[in-house]
Amino acid sequence: MTLSNLAIRTLLGSALSVCAVAASADEFRWASTTDPQTMDPHAVNSAPVLSFLNNIYEGLVRRGQDMSIEPSLATSWEPLADEDGWRFNLREGVTFQDGAAFTAEDVLFSYQRASDETADVRSWFAPVTEVRVVGDYTVDFITKAPNPLFPDSIANFMILDKDWAESNDAALAARDAENFATMNVNGTGPFTLASRDPGVRTTLVPNTAWWDDVQHNVTEAVFTPIGNSATGLAALLSGEIDFIQPIPLQDVAQVEGRDGFKVLEGEETRVIMFGFGHEHDTLLYSSDVTDANPFTDPRVRLAAAHAIDIASIDRVLFRGKIEAASQLVPADISGFSEANQGRADFNQERARELLAEAGYPDGFSFGLKCPNDRYINDEALCRAAASMFAAVGLNAELSTGPVRDYWPQLREDDFDMYLLGWSPGTFDMEHPVRFLLHSQDNEKKLGSWNFGNYSNARVDELLPQIQQEIDPAARQAMLDEVVAITQEEVAYIPLYTQPLIWAAKDNVDLTQRADNFFMLRWVTVN
Amino acid sequence: MLTIKDLAVKFPSRFGDVSAIEDVDMTIAPGEIHGLVGESGAGKSTVGAAVIGLLSTPGYIAGGELTLGDTDLRSLSEQEAHAIRGDRISMIFQDPQTSLNPLMTIEDQLVETIQAHSDVSQGAAVKRAVDLLEEIGIDNAATRIKAYPHQFSGGMRQRVVIALAICTDPELIIADEPTTALDVAVQSQVLDLIRRLAKDRQIAFMLITHDIGVIAQIADRVTVMRKGRVMETGDTEQVLSRPTHPYTRALMDAVPPLDHRITRFRTPTDAETAPPGSIPDNAAERWLLEGQQHELLGLTLDGIHLSFPGTRTSIWRKPDPFVALQDINLTIRPGSIMGLVGESGSGKSTLAKAITGLIAPTSGTMFLGDNVLPAGRARKRNDPSRQLIQMVFQDPYSSLNSRHRIGDILSEPLWLYGFVNDAAERRSLAAAMLELVGMAPDAIDKYPHQFSGGQRQRVAVARALLARPRFLICDEPTSALDVSIQAEILNLLKDLQSVFGLTILFISHNLAVVRQMSDDIAVLRNGKIEEIGSTEGMFERPQADYTKKLLALTPVMPRTWQV
C-alpha cells in the first residue's frame, strides 16, 4: 500500500532529490570511529569535535604539521608590556564563509561566547580576566598572572562571526537544546559544510575565499563515522573510503600487505599510566590486607613498576608499535624532562625484594580498575599487567568497564589502582602537572584529574611558578624537579606513549599530526 | 462395477510391516449402497482409502485387485489416480465442520472442483453448482452459494459436502461415517439424500459406519469386518437378521434395541468379567459396603437457570447472554437411574457440570438429599458433596491423567477424602477395586495408554467408586466405545448400581442406550426439559412432539430382523 504509493510519487517525480551516490574523482571520503556531536565550536570540548571543526573554523593561532604554534587569524602576538596578558595582531582581509569580514569584534564575541557558562570550553579562559578590543585588528587578552603558554593553549579556540551568530540566535553555545550553530557553520577555515546528517555523513567543500595558500586538491570531502573497527577496515579495503583513523594495531600487517593501501604510524601525545589511591588509608578491594594501604609506601609502588614487562606488552599487544614512557608526557612535548628519561626496568627479583622490604613478602591483593573502550587495547593491557603483577605477588582483582561507568568510579575514589591515559591539551608538560600531579584543589580547579590525590608540597609550590616563568631554562629546571620528585615517589607508573595508526589508500597523501587531528588542508589525492 | 479382490494393505513400521487389511473381497454395483460395518480397528476406513488412493503414509497396497468398471485402479500413475479422484470416485468425510476449507466460499470450492474435471466456463460451472445445491435441498442456492462454510449449520454443511462429492458425477462415492457427527434429525435427512442420489443418479455408495441402525436403514448390501478381515457379506436383511458368522451374531446381540428393554447384554467377547458379587470376598466390595452408612441419596434441581455472557462485539450494547439451561426442575429418586437425553447442544453436559460444581447456575437451587448443594465456587473444596457426587466421563482417553500410573489415579480419592491413610493399604484396595470392575490387579503399575478404551473406562468407574459416592453422574460413558465394549460397560454399571445402591444420572444422546439403563427419563432440548417420566412410559407413549420425532427418526433395525 505504502510502497505503491511511494512508487507513484517517485514516477511523478515530485519532491524528489537524489543524494550523491557515486564518488566523483576528487571526492575524498574518510571515516573515523566517532561522529562530531555538534558543529558548534564552543559547545563541546571533545577531540572529535575540535578535530573536525578545525577544518572549518580557525583560531588566532594554529598548529603546524609538527604541532608547532603558527599564525592563523592572528599574524603575530606579544606579551603586553604594562600588565599580564597578550596582544594579538589580527590578519586583515579575512572573510567568513558567508562573506562577512573578520574583525576584532568577532574575537571578542567569540571569547565571550566560549567563556560563557553555557560553553564547555570555558576552562581555557580560566586565567583570562578581560579581553579588550584595541583596534579593528588588535585584541588584548588580559590574564591574572604572567602566562607564557597562553597562545599555545588557545589553538582550538575557534572564532565565529558575531553578526551571523547573533542574527541566528546562536549567540550562546547550545547546551540544552540545539541552536542554529549546532547544524550550521560560518568559519574562516579552508572548508565549509555542504551537508550534514548527524551520525551518518557530513560533507565538506573547499572555501574558495580562504586566505591561505591551498595545499590540498580536495573538491569534496565526505566524512562517515564507522563505529565498528572491522567494518571500517572493510570499507577501506573494498575501496569505499580513502582514509580511516584509526585502525586496530593487529590489522596493520593486513593493510600493508595489500596493494594500494598504506599505513601511517605515529605516536600520539597520550601517555598511558597506572595511578594509585594515594590518600586511601586502606585498600578497598583486598582480601588479605584490610587494615592498611600498601600503595602509600613508595617501595610498593616501585615494586609494581618493576613488575611490568613493557617489552612483552609491546611485542604481543602492540606489535612493536609503542614507545616506553618515563614520565607523563612523550619526548617531543615541550617541557619534557630529558634529565629523567630512565624508567623502572622489568625486574621481578627487585620487585619481590621491595615488597619484602615494605613488609609484604607474600604480596597482597588489591583492586585494579580499567576502562575497556577508552584507549587502544586498554582491557588487554590491564589483563596482561594484572598477570605480570601476579607474578611478583601483587594479586590484582581486575575490573573493567565502559568509560561511561569508569569516570564516575574514579571520581568516587572507588579504586586501589587505575589506568589513565593523558594527552596534554596544551602540548606542554605543565598540563599534566596541573591536572594530574598537583593536589586536588576544587577552588583553584587544580589536580582535577588527580583521582588518587597524589600530593607533594614541593610540586604544589612549583606549579604556579612554572606557569608564570618566562625564562625557558628556569622553567625547564622546575619541570625537571617535578619529574624527578614524582619519579622518585612513583606518583604514577608511566607505561608507554599510545601509538597512532591511520590507514589510507596509496594515492592519498596526508599529514598525521601527533594530536590525532586530521586536517583536510594537507590532503592530496593523486 | 467396483470390484475388490484379495485386497491387502500394509503399513511399514519399525517392527516390520503391519497388516491393516487382508483378503478383502467386495463388489459394489451402480446405484447400490453398500454398508461396510465393523468396530474400531476393523480396517473399514482403510478399504475406503485404498479404493480412492488416499492411504495415509506410509501405508501401501500389498496385494489384490481393485477395479472400477474397466479401470485397474492399481495400475494408475499418481497423476492418473488424481484425475480419477473426484471425476469417478469421490468421498464424503465424517465431520462436516472440518471437511470444508474455511477460507473459501462454497462457490469457489464447487466451481474449482467442477472445473478440475470438465472443461466448462466459469459461468456454466456456477450454474451447475447452483442447480446442484438446489437439488440437494439448499434453499435460495443462488445467494447462499456466496457464503462461507461457517455460515451453514451442521446439516446444511454436510449437504454442501455431498454436493461437492457429486458435482462431477462420480460413479462411486465413499462415505466414511457420513452421519456420525450429526444429530438424529439431520442424520435422517442426510441418509434420505444418499438414498435418493443412489437411486436417481445410479451412484454407487460405499457407506462406512459403525452404526448398525444406519446400515439397516439404507444399505442394500453389507460387509462386516473385524481386525482387517471380512467376516461376512450379503444382503442387509440376511446379514443382520440371519447372521452366519458368530462375530456378526455377537455384534448384533450387543446393539441395544430401542424398542424394548433387555436385562443384560450378551457380549461378543466371552465374559472376561465376572459380575460383582461373583468374586468371593473382594476387599473393595467389602470396603464399599462398609461405607454405606448413609441412606440412599436423591438429587433435586429446582428452577435451575444458567446463562453464559455472550461475546462482546460492540461498545454500546451489552452482548446477549447465551442461555444454556432454562428452568430445569428435576427430581432423581434415591437409588434410581435417571436418563437424560438430548441432541448435541441441548445442555446435557452443562447440567452435569452444574451439579458437580464446575460451573454455577445463574439461579435456582440444587439439593443433594435434603441438603442444599452449594453452587459453583461457593462449594468449598472440603464440601461433603465433593465426595458423595462422582462422575464418569465420556472420553476415557482424556479422563485419566496419562502421566499417572493407574495405582496413583485410584489412590487419589482414598487419601484425598481421608479414607485410608496407609499407602500400602490404599494400594491393595485399589488393586481389589480393579478386580471388582473386571480388570487384572497388576494393571496398578501401568499407565493408562497401555489399556484399551473399554479398560480405561473401567478404571474411570473404579476411581469414581473409590470415593464411596452416593450419586454418580455418567456423561455419555459409552459413546466413545465400540458396541461390544459399550455392552460390557453398561453391564458393569448396572451390576454396580444394583449391588451398591447408587443413584445415577445417566446422560446420553443414544435413546436405545438410555432405554436399557434408566428407570426414569428426561428429554432436554435447547436447555429446556421437553418431557419427563418413567422410561417405559415415555418410549411406549411419548407425549411431547419432540420426543415423538426423535423416536421416529432414530434408525433402527426392523423388528422382524431382530434375532
Next chain:
Amino acid sequence: MIAFLKRYEGLWLFVHSPAAIMAAVVAVVILVGAVLAPWIALVNPYDLSSFSLFDGLLPPVWEDGSNPKFLLGTDDQGRDMISSILYGARLSLVIGIAALTIAAVLGVGLGLAAGYYGGRFDAIVMRIADVQLALPAILTALLIDGIARGILPAAIQQDLRVAVLTLAIALSLWVNFARTARASTFVQMNKEYVQAAIMMGQRPSRVMFVHILPNILGPLLVIMTVDLASAILLEATLSFLGIGLPADSPSLGTLIRIGMQFLLSGEWWILWIPTLFLVALVVSINILGDFLRDVFNPRLR
C-alpha cells in the same frame, strides 16, 4: 525387545537418528569438558598468574611457530585456547542453564496459573507478557544491565556480572514459557481428568503441578532446548555489544568478541576456534531440540 522399544519410543527413535546421536555426542563432550574444565584445562584463564603474556599469539600446533604445549594456540593474553574454550563453554552453559531455569520456573508458573485461573489474572499476566514482548531480548538485557549498573554498588558489580546477565537473559525468555504453558494449560483444562480433579476438590496447586504440569512438559521441553541455544547466542551477542562478560572471565561469546579483533590480523584461531565451538554446541542443542519436537509431536515426522 520390540516390546521394550515400543515402550520407550523416544529411545528407539534416538538410536535410529544419526543426527541426534551426533548432536548428543558433541553436546555431551562439550558439557563434560566444561564441567571438568578445572581439572583438565592447562591453565585457568581466571587465574592471572597461570599464564603469561610471553606465550601470547601462538598458533595451533599444525602451523609454523607453534608451541606443542598449546594445541590450539594461545590468544593475545597468552591463554591456552583450549583452556579458555573449556572455561568459556562452562560459563556459557552455566549462564544459559541458569537463565533457562529462572525463565522456566517463572514462565511456567505464571502460564500455568494464568491458564488455570483465567479471567482477570490471565489478562494481567498476558499484559505483562505483552510489555515484555514489546521490549525484545536485546533491549531487556540492556535495560537490566543498565539498571543493575545504576543500583548496585560498583564494588560488587563485577562479581554480579554473571548474575545480572543471567537475569537479563532469563527475563527475555520467560514469555515463551508463559505463553506455551498457558496455551497448553487451556487445552488441558478442557480435558476431563482435570475436571475430575477439580470436581473432586483437589487443591489448585496440586491440580496445576501434579496433574497438568506433567502433561504439558513435552512442548516445554522443546522450548527449553531451543531457548538454551538462544540464551547462549544472546549472551554472545550481548558480549559483542559490550554488555556481556568482562574479558577476564570469558564466556564463549566473550571469546568470540575478543577474537573479532583478530579477524584480519592473521591470528585466525583466536576468532574461529571459539566460534566453531559455539556453533557446534548451539547446532547440537538445536538438533536435539528438533529431535525432541519430533518425539513429542510425531505428526511432524
Next chain:
Amino acid sequence: MVYFILKRLVQSVFVMLAVAFLAFSLFRFVGDPITQMTGVETSVADQERLREELGLNDAFLLQFGRFTADILQGDFGYSYRTRQPVAQMIADRIPATLELGLVALLISLIVGIPAGVYTALKPRGFATQAILMTTLVGVSIPTFVIGIMLIFIFGVQLGWLPTFGRGGTVQIGGWESSLFTIEGWRALLLPALTLGVYQLTLTMRLVRAEMMEVMRTDYIRFAMARGVPMKKLHYKHALANTMVPVITIIGLQFGGVIAFSIVTESVFQWPGMGLLFLESIRFVDIPVMGVYLVVIAFFFVLVNLLVDLLYVAIDPRLRVRDVQ
C-alpha cells in the same frame, strides 16, 4: 469488530505506558550523562550546575511525571549529546531501520515460505534435510559473525557489494529511502540478509510445521479426494490456512527484528535507530535511549494491531457474521 479493535487499542496503551515507565527507569540508572557531555577540563562545579539545570537532581517520580507529560505533548526532549530534538533524530533514522527490517522480513518470507512449503510436502527428500540442516547452522552462528563474514566475502574479497551505509538514497516527502536506487538496494542486501537469516529459518520452520498439520486436515483430504489440482491444493487451500498462525508469529517477531537490527546496524554502520541507540548508550544519551524504547514498543503494538486486521482480512470467520 470495532469493539475488538478498541479493546486492542486500550491494551496497547497500557503496554506503551508500561514501556515508558521502564524506559524512564533506564533514565535513572544507566549512568551519569554529565561526564559524557562535558570535556576533560570541565570543573566539577560546572558539571554540578549542568546536572541541576537538566533536572537530574530532582526526585524520581517528578522526573517520570515530567517525562510522560512531555511525551504526551509531543515533546520528546533534546539529546544530551547532540542537543538536537530527540523526536527529529529518531524520525530521521526510522526510515533506514524500517526499510532494513521490512526487506529482511520480505527476504525471510520470499525464501522462507516456499522453503517451508517444499520441506513440508517432501518431508523425506534429501533437499529437505539439506535445507533444514543449513538453516539450523545458519541460526546457530551469532548474527554479528554472519554480518562480518558477509562483509568480507562480498565486500572486501569479491568487491561486489558495499560494506557499510545505505548507498544512494532518495528523499520522498521527508522519507529517506534507499529502495529506489540500485546503489541503495546493493547496500541493503547484505544487512537485510544478515538480519533476515533468523527470521527466514523461523518462518520456514513455522510454515513447514503448520503446513504439515494442515495437510492432514479433513478439508485438504477432501479436496484431494475431489481431485482438486495439486498446485491449487497446496497453495490456495493449504498455504492460505497456514497463514493465520504464521502472521501471528511474524507479527510478534517484528519487534524483535527491529531490535535485533541493533546488531546488524552496528556491523554494517547502517544509519538506523539501532545505531543511534548504541551511540546513545555509549554516551549515556538518556533521552534518546528512552524514546527509542518507546518507539520500539510503539512499532510492536502497531504491528500487532495490523496483524489483528490481517486476520480479519484472511479469515472470513472473523469477517462475515453468521447469517443464520
